[in-house]
Amino acid sequence: TPCYAKEIKVNYRLKWLFNTSVAGDLYADEQGYFKEAGLMVNIKEGSPEKNAINELELGYANFGVASADQVIRALDKGAKIYVIAQLFQVNPMQWIYRTDQPEIKTLQDLRGRKIGVTFGGNDETIMNTLFAKAGITKNDVIITGVRFDFTPFLKRKVDVWPVYRNSQGVILENKLAREGEAVYFFNPADFGVNFVANSVITSETMLKKKPEIVEKFLGALLKGWEAAMNPENKKIALEIVKKLDKGNNDEIRRHQLIATRDLIKPFSALKIGTIKANAWKQTEHIMLKEKLIKKSVNIETRLIQVK
Amino acid sequence: MHLECNNLNFTYPGSKVAVIDNLSFSMKNPGFKAIFGPSGIGKTSLAKIVANSNTKIDGDIITESMDTILYSYNLERLPGWLSAGNHLNKVTPAGKEALKEELIHIFELYDLLDSRFSQLSMGQQNRMNLIRYLLQDFDLLILDESLANVDEKLRESIILAIKELFANKMFIYISHNLMEVSKFCSQILVFGKTSENKGCFMINGQDYKKNYQLDKHKLDITMLEIMNAF
């Protein structure tokens, strides 16, 4: 008779609210993958005020999700954290615009547009990089600061508006479709800017002192993600998300799941969680150039692809 | 002019004993009337009931050719943001400026018009307050200790002047000064002590006016009568 060890309690801090973007995390929990690994994982929602890196240091959390810019900033300030998996292969931070506008085929097409950016947000960094790449100056475009509400875009005061492609993007697309308007998305990655987004992180202590837990956790988590992104499991995945994401309707969630799949597992051969070191280096380089960090953090030394 | 109460009863809510218990009296003609009696017997309560026609009471209050009844008391204050004189001016109806000046002289307040109300002594405050009321339109003015804290000499000249200037108005004077009510009032409603089971009497006073002769003997009799009633 097997003798079960007591489950180990683990706190996992997400970057944002429960929705389809975290389908894999929820899937691993709901389907008992964590339990099988002997873990009891408490998945918690995040927000700008509650970030995973702080919690890792303070010991409130053992694992977390953070965007690359957060990670690099924290490393710049001496935080002892490691990236153990990269969830998004493509950054969901993209720009939406209506199809009655000319399509943006080259970066030069950005000229003269009314573009929204979140000042201080990483969409600003990305947009600045694109501008630099295309030789566009602030005078060639009309930049508007963006807040949490979409009114300026809806009222057409701003044409090109930043959204998270797989969550807000789907919602907006749907809203506009109801009024008979179609949209395009402008994806920086198509123009060679690969700014890394959400990744799974943990603390140095965790990695050094309890590598087996890290391994078990990540194994279960990625298993959850693989299953959730498998089109065959989409019904189960949607059911699981629905339980915690009451804000959206089924139709939207279905589209969100498809959009998420494109970002997490853009092609079937790719193993979810693969860390793209080059993209990280590019991200660090961009941040250094934009003076968001003071010195190089040698990001490659902080990327641990756990087997 | 006529104020009549028939079988008046009043009990404060929550209280067991009636403050006014089956009271009947009648006061006629203009001039100074008084309500007199021990502290806590119900003088103020009666005055307020008479002045405030909205009070729910048991019994009748009949007023004849008296439309405006004002009640004044000795704890009133004037607003503080202007000098007392200024506030007085504000409440003086058009055409009564001369009366105001005259009253200020009689009340010996001339030097104090520039003071704020809070800077006045207690007697000065009470005088300032009373002037306001005298300048208004009224038929019956109740003075509940309105001349408290004023020295006897000045009080006398004030009362005499009021009686002269407002000869066709009725005043009800509430005071604890036996001599004063006996001397200046024509009718005195005396409340007897309830503990001694004394009732309520109407006694005629000397109604002394300026330039009249005061009969000291009669005054003593009135005072005695009142003392006996109360």
Next chain:
Amino acid sequence: MHLECNNLNFTYPGSKVAVIDNLSFSMKNPGFKAIFGPSGIGKTSLAKIVANSNTKIDGDIITESMDTILYSYNLERLPGWLSAGNHLNKVTPAGKEALKEELIHIFELYDLLDSRFSQLSMGQQNRMNLIRYLLQDFDLLILDESLANVDEKLRESIILAIKELFANKMFIYISHNLMEVSKFCSQILVFGKTSENKGCFMINGQDYKKNYQLDKHKLDITMLEIMNAF
């Protein structure tokens, strides 16, 4: 026991005329003293200055074997959240319960102990307030109109009782009742009207006590003396 003022001067800030102008007087021995004078002459001001040793004054105030001087006045209120009797109990020092009971009887407040202060008549409020002060430790107690709104009969018995019960304390009684101050007080500080350029006099009163014989003639003389001074 001794209260002496030498060349006392006091002017309210911002005012041009001195309220107290080079005043000197002396009051000796326990018993009832009085301050008497027209309304607004400065009685209250003087009393407050004597009681409050922190006031900045020009001149000397000398007190001998009088450590505690209390000033009470007729507009004070008791807190409202308990009955007046309860508040009285709270300020009664240990050992003075019997005195309290006695005073309540003398002041005729027995039936009112369960009332809230705001439910009392004005005279009842003043009596309730005065009892509190009498229960405290004091050498000199100033009564600024503290028995206002109390009827003369009751006032007399209260004053006589106080004189008996507190025979070795000094009281300064401020009142506008000429007869009363003449009758009950041993020394009367009379302020003359400034407008008539009268100064300040100390006049001896009849100092009437319980069971003493009151000489009516002497009383009249005192009253006359005071009238002339003021």
Next chain:
Amino acid sequence: MLFKRIYQFLIVYTISILFLLMIKMVLSLSDYVIPGVPLIIETAGQVFKTYFFDVMNTLSITVLGQFMSIIMAFTVGIAGRKSSWIGSFIKVTAYNIQAYPIVALAPIIFILLGDGFISRLLIASMICYFPLLLSVLGIMATPVEDVEHFYIVTGQMRWQLEVKIRAFENLSKLTTVISGSATLAMAGTIVAEFIAANAGIGYSIRIALYQSDLAKILIALFVIGIIISMYQGVLETIGEQIKTKWSVSNQGEVI
């Protein structure tokens, strides 16, 4: 009383919605800028029940938060009522903390207290307490001369007594402020949930905002309005009862 409040709220709400719809019509805005009536009704059907329980959840924190903030306001107000150095020091501290918008303090609060229930409660009561404090300070710093004189000159004044006297003399002002502060406590709790919680109507509003769903927000405002009206009605009734119980001054004004 209670029904009047609800009734009045319904009028206010209806007028506001009509006003929005008018603007929608005049500027011919589409449903995604200002939702039309069918969309509002459809949304109501979907979320009303959820939102109702969310608001009830929020209300439970509100009650606790308001209670805490009353205690905080009185503590600081009483401690800071004196014009002494320490009194003004306490005041300066209290005022300065208030000048900081909670969004700026939130990260520090989370660092110190984690993101549990305590943080949510603290944020809610910090938003609610300051307005209370201002009133309490104003009342506590104003002497009631004619009542206090006796206790001061006879050396019997304790701070408890002073506070009691001043509170009692300003009872109706205090009950107005306290029952009025219920709405602030509610707003505070919602903001706290907005930035800190994973439950409550504030959390739902955050999600609705993220989805830019004005219809949902309108429904949320409706449910909040109804429930706050009821809560406030209850508080006012309690306030009236305290007033009549503690004082009898009302009875004094019969004539």
Next chain:
Amino acid sequence: MLFKRIYQFLIVYTISILFLLMIKMVLSLSDYVIPGVPLIIETAGQVFKTYFFDVMNTLSITVLGQFMSIIMAFTVGIAGRKSSWIGSFIKVTAYNIQAYPIVALAPIIFILLGDGFISRLLIASMICYFPLLLSVLGIMATPVEDVEHFYIVTGQMRWQLEVKIRAFENLSKLTTVISGSATLAMAGTIVAEFIAANAGIGYSIRIALYQSDLAKILIALFVIGIIISMYQGVLETIGEQIKTKWSVSNQGEVI
């Protein structure tokens, strides 16, 4: 007075920073969670000047917003002081709007007014006005019997006079609340900037928050604290002067 305020603020601030640094040391946290002294000083060197002008910018809105909210509070407070139907209707409206956290109302405000200066001002004054309203309501609803009696019985009472009497009798409470509400106006403006503006310290705080840059937030809190202390000192001085000018009651308490 003014210096005392600033001086006291510096003490409070220093204590708080030391407390944070202590936590940093004890838990050996990185600069990312709690910045160390060198980083704070370095950041100060970078942003102090910018933040100073940001706060001055914010202050200009604050002053205007506070002014507006005082007017709003008095208008509503005076209109709502009666227990009549319309009085309680106004109160219900004012209270309900307050129960809505500004974050929920903001989208509606932006739709109606755009996101310019007006929205920013409106949000700032909405946050500031309610606490003022509560005090004003409390004061305006409490009769001053001994002063009002004469005017009532002689039929000379106008609402202006009533308001004036009650305001005058509660002058020191009102000045406490008004000068205290400066901090609320500041907090309100910052929140407005946080959600609506492209300028002001609230905007800078939002950026610092996105970047999880606590050092910047600490500097912002410092500058806000200093300037609000000064502003409040000025208001208090004005308040004192109004009190001595309008009333002379202080002089009455010389003995």
